Amino acid sequence: MIDGFKHKGKREQLVQLLRDKGIEDELVLNAINQVPRHLFMDSAFEEFAYKDQAFPIAAGQTISHPFTVAKQSSLLHVMKGDKVLEVGTGSGYQAAVLVEMGAEVYTIERQKELFDFSQRIFKKIKIRPKYSTYGDGYKGLPSFAPFDRIIVTAGSSTIPKTLLKQLKIGGIMVIPIGNENQMMTTFMRIGERDFEKMEFGDCQFVPMLERREK
Helix, strand or coil: CCCCHHHHHHHHHHHHHHHHCCCCCHHHHHHHHHCCHHHHCCHHHHHHCCCCCCEECHHHCEECCHHHHHHHHHHHCCCCCCEEEEECCCCCHHHHHHHHCCCEEEEEECCHHHHHHHHHHHHHCCCCCCEEEECCHHHCCHHHCCEEEEEECCEECCCCHHHHCCEEEEEEEEEEEECCCEEEEEEEECCCCCEEEEEEEEECCCECCCCCCC
16 A cells, blocks of 8 residues: 555646646645545556546446546535535545545445445545445435535436435535436535526436345
8 A cells, every 4th residue: 555756746747637627626636636546446557547537446336537526526515524425435535535625424335345445445544434334325324414515426317305305405415417428417405395406517427226135
């Protein structure tokens, strides 16, 4: 688990690339500059870890493009101390970025192989979520609700109303909506039953699925 000068230099180059692509949130950029993305990936891809590319991880899933992580994080408008629910821990990289931004992160993963992987990485680095669990992301974490922010890191064909209910009034959810191709979408809760929806362009994520018990 080495994070040397070479890696740090590559992260600085990545941050500049993200700036060039339109990411302006300094909290996001600073976090990406601190989190060692290469440690969340198979060592075979280490040389490419700081390119703006997605790469395969366990259970047929992928670690998202750094731009995608930065974009979703920016759309959350996280403030330090915010209580954030992440649906889809994956490798753990997005959760680590949010923690580095100062968020109190609660994260849930439905793939046991990925859950175990992320737990090993969290233990080996000094960036850990407030709470991390294995379960069905569609259900969220109602016992910890409400949340200031909710981020969904997989494409959902429908709007998960269960998750919207776990959002504070004034809170924001960021989620890709659609089937094969999705639209990056935000929902701001402005009342008990009222939400303001905004769309931020096409995106492509692996599908969000319910956990199936054997």
